[in-house]
Ligand code: SF4
């Protein structure tokens with residue numbers, strides 16, 4: 001068991017409410033209702049406890065964190081206790097007044113997600129009319145308020161053809177950074193995998209675009225690039241390893257090692273309503289279950305990479321194999337890798353209609369459009 005260091009960051013999921021309905025949303029299929037959400041004073045206490053524990057960063061997320069009217073108060077408190085504050089937002093609720101208020105509260109950084117660069121396609125994926133235009137406006141307000149901006153470009157087989165233009169959009173919006181993030185297949189995205197998973201040729205074309213843009217825009221725009229596990233050669237150290245660097249607080253106050261952890265059976269994730277953040281981080285079964293390497297089975301147990309990738313993602317291992325202790329199927333050392341290969345083959349068929357993310361369950365579907373890509 002490695003020494004338990006303080007977490008680097010806390011992901012504060014303030015709410016699952018969101019006006020958008022992205023079919024790849026990382027929120028769980030069972031979304032929490034507004035009446036279950038933590039109160040303002042509970043979040044203030046969590047921020048105090050996080051700072052005391054040694055956390056350095058708080059990422060305000062959701063759902064749409066701007067749906068909380070107390071967001072500015074939470075940002076101000078986080079800044080006052082010395083936390084670096086980042087807002088992860090869709091942007092559609094960010095008007096002039098709130099942009100100014102958030103800057104005055106001490107917000108350090110804003111990330112705005114873009115579903116596409118094409119307005120009609122972006123609105124279709126978001127399931128929200130006029131989303132794209134409002135996002136561009138929000139980005140300009142962020143820069144107008146003097147805040148640094150990152151564009152989160154979530155990419156998949158239905159928008160990869162426009163990746164180069166998405167990078168240009170980030171430049172036009174005066175972003176310092178763009179995160180080109182291929183959809184990761186948990187929750188709603190796993191439900192929509194066949195409609196979203198790109199082919200190897202699409203991925204290779206996207207990688208070439210990113211590499212060219214990185215060279216051309218050096219010193220002007222930082223480009224982060226997250227590839228889909230299904231085409232990766234090796235598993236990733238999910239969240240930097242279970243219970244090693246991050247903790248996630250859900251809208252109702254459950255504390256998780258990652259945002260998808262509630263999909264795992266046999267866990268009773270503790271709540272900040274019953275225990276302190278420090279006690280949960282250091283002593284709870286939920287956080288200790290997959291710390292270190294003693295829980296591993298072969299081939300991870302004797303693998304030279306076991307303290308590099310920590311056996312890969314637990315949620316993905318369970319979702320694809322039904323065994324929470326299994327090696328992540330991304331790993332080429334296990335026969336389960338064929339599960340991913342079969343999924344890639346399936347996604348070569350025309351995409352099925354999207355299933356949109358909504359509180360209250362799955363909703364009627366809309367047809368997919370796929371624009372041919374290079375390669
Ligand atoms: S991914 Fe889309 S639906 Fe999910 S919280 Fe973000 S903007 Fe809302």
Ligand code: SF4
Pocket residue numbers: 234235299300301303304305306307309310311312327328331332333
């Ligand atoms: S066997 Fe386990 S530790 Fe080794 S590379 Fe595969 S997932 Fe990582």
